[in-house]
Amino acid sequence: MLAEMALAALLAVTAENLFFAGGAGLSRALRSAREPGSIGVSSCFVAFFALCAAFAGLLLEPLLAPLPQARLLRPAALLLAAGTAYLLSAALLRRLAPGFFRRRGRLLGPAAANTAVLAVPYAARFSAFGAAGAAGFALGTGAAFWLASSVLFHALRACRNPDSPAPFAGLPAALIYIGILSMAFAGFSGGKVFF
Amino acid sequence: MFAHGVRLEEDKRAALKNGIAVLPAPEDLPEPRSFRAPGGGAEPAAILAAARTAGIDDEFDGAPLAARLARLAEEQADLLAACCFDDDPFVCGAQAVLREDAAKVADGLLLAALACGAGETVVAAASRSELRALRGLPKGVAAAAAGNRYPARVLLMRRLCRGGKRGAWIGAQACAALSDAVRRGVRQAETVVTASGGGVLRPANFRVRFGTPVGAVLRAAGLREGVRAVAVGSSLTGRTVTDLSLPVTAATRCVLAFPRLPAARAFPCVRCGRCARACPQGILPWLVLRELESGAPEPLRLFHAESCVGCAACDAVCPSGIALVAAVRRAAALKEAGVPDETA
């Protein structure tokens, strides 16, 4: 079980990296990269909500699958589940660690929104793998988010140097940077993103 | 392999070959007046007064010698070293002065040591072979070879001051001038200037009266066609002059003519780390530059920038032609002004 979890986590960081191979969640990673102090906390939140989303997907799938409009209802149900998870975790944090929530609570919502609908591919991917695989993949996604944010933090610095052309300095160069890095990940998958 | 400093290709042989030539002073310059010499066995105060009256300036930084000796006396310097070598691929005035009259240099050094209370004196020559050729060093004056890595002045002083000694440099010409002032009551009115560089026909050392135009020194050495820049002071830390009628001073040291201008274009850092290896002060110029280029430099990350001695070894060695000394100086200024006061 542990091996299954580790393998799924490794896949999430490398060949099936959602951020660079797939391009999902990069908006959030870019924002996180602009605040290097919050990368760790954001990554933990992403891992937590990815875990919630994966388990929500696994739990809801048997209920949704028989319905005629399952593919329409699935994302909506998962968004509601993510909203509930957000409310519960935010309420808990406000009660147990009010100081922490005041400082870092604003990162909780985007993390929940970003990872909510990832449960759709998770559920499709890990229905065979089971809970351990889903958990491993969620944790791997947290690690991948940390990696992506850290890489982008340094990339943003490289993209704003004294020689860079004014129209490219900052975000445009960062997007090209992401594109080139995405090419490296595409070398693993040959361009086939798993979802 | 991991020694600090940088090895620069030297071009001094031609200038040193014929000793020091005397350049006739322009007719409009007044003759220097002499004064009453305190003579041998003078007290420290009398030596300082003689240095002041003679108007002796150190050739390496142009600072008045008397003031420096007084400061060293206050700081209780342990060691005084005569700099009889030139940290420069072209300049060799100090070396020529030592070759001409080592005894006078040593005498001046001893007088200076007496004036500032330094117990240890060292004559530092360019190389071991230079030391072997020395004659007439008095007892109590040690000798040291500078080595071939720039900036040898900084590196050698660190070696001499091992064990926590406080040491200081004094120029060879300043030593000789002090000896003349104390023994013969002669004011400092001339200096030895090296005329060299790719734009000069006959590189040579000239004894030049203060106030002589820089152009006269160059004409005496013969000027090639197509000279585009003339520099004084040093080929590493000096400055260019565009007016050749500027007068020679104690700190002129050299007049270098170059047929080509140094490359003005700088490339981005290639991360070779040569600047860090060249720096005698242990500064990491590439790290300072990186921090400055980040847009929001953090003063606490500008390590040791304030200890820069401005030797420009990093500039000389940088393959990208980046003005690192300027960057480090900027960082030092930022560091001095930029650390926010948390208690405020």
Added chain:
Amino acid sequence: MRLHSAPAPFVRTETTAVSMSRAAAAALASLLVLPTARYGPRPLSMAGAAVLTCLLCEALVSLARGRRPVVSGFSSAAAGLASALLLPVNAPLWLPCAAGAFAVLAAQEPFGGPGRAPFQPAAAGAAFAALCWPALTFAYFDPSQPYALPALGACSFQAARSPAALLKDGLKPDLLPLDMLWGDFPGPTGGTAALVLGACALALFLCRAAKPETTVCFLLAAAAVAALFPRIACAPLTSVKYELLSGSLLFCAVFLVPGPAALPYTFAGRCLYGAFAGAAAMAFRRFGAFEQGAPFAVLLADAVSPMIDSALFRLRGWEARPYGTP
């Protein structure tokens, strides 16, 4: 006589950024000798087209930025040469041009030109060609069959499987050791002649145009992975031989990995970077979609390079926390 003002210093050491990139370009050009002797002028025309494209792109970008269209050193020429040398000699002429143009226009100029690019431009160009036109990038002609490789036009040839492709399928390449050393087998134009590549590496290291530690660590890591996890049923040393001498691994070790653009600043960092890139190249070969993984691995290592720097700076206390942060 008109004298000019200029800032000190007026003397500098011999090695300059231009001389370093010139040495790299010269070493890359020397790799064209063997293929030209073997297959005629086609390699020259491919390299020439790529170099011209790169120089043109750089000049155009200069114009667009309102500057004089100058070519900075030899970096763009080197990027063009490397892009061409990573492709098969029978590839259409526009392919190295496309790879070179991508290298300059996408991987180099938006970031401020050569020396500022966070990725090796040539690696980006090669990866771009591999992803967009894999069939053309990995189609090698069979030197033992009749072929026609005109200098400019389309080639006619019989395709052969390269040793790297055979290794990918778990098959052992049937090659003589001498052929492997001289590069007489299907593969990228400049990536096969191991002896010439070794000589180039030596020349670059001796004239201080490249750092040896990155290359050495890259090769050691790749060799260690090849020995520990061989892809074919053979002795570890045989696996190392085939892995290192097939495809573009050696080429990337000599020309792409030690390029100054994205290297870490410290010796330890460069060793780590090299080792990471070597291990990643082997991972790409084993798990990746293509037979060549080194250019992708170099891109990945380039992205990790600032993180290696940051970690080492923290270890050495050079990256103090900003003032006032907890």
Added chain:
Amino acid sequence: MERPENRPLLHDLRVVSRSAAFYRNPVLAGALALYPVAAAGVGMRNAAALSVLFVLTALPVQAALCLTGMLFPAWARPAAVLAACAVFWVPAALAAERLVPGSLDALGTAACLTACSSALYVRAAGYAPEHILPAALADAVGYSLGFAGVLFLVSAARQLWLEGGPWGGPAGGGAGLPFAGFLLLGFLAALLRAIRLRRARRAEKEG
């Protein structure tokens, strides 16, 4: 431009939506909603379906958050946004499927991820609750148009690239991969930045 004195609100709304669509484009200037453009922005059908999906989710979500956002404490608003997205995504998806049949299958995860894309979340949670309904709607229209514009541009360029360009050159198989989307977005963002810089320079010169 002359400001119509008697209809200041309409003018302001136009300014808001134009700014949100162009100068503060959510994708090119804000780096929001990158995934749908990079991963699924290939071909006109995909672009049309994604645009419909986005507009039809964004407008009601923004309106709902504008009307009810202040009823929730600030910390609970993200949950309200997620719930609103869940509710309004289903009819939007139905409409997209009706207008472009088969689009949901073709878009796959991109369609699901549009349900609560970062652009939508940021505007709905941050802008809508604190503005009046017309402003919130104008903002939603603006950024939806901005998203759709970029999406159509990128999709058209990639389609052209896939087919080998207008001159019938070699087909570039990589154009369908996310990296091509990011590269095109980078160059488009640079173009937008260049226009903004030129505009700023001109304004500086005039004023």
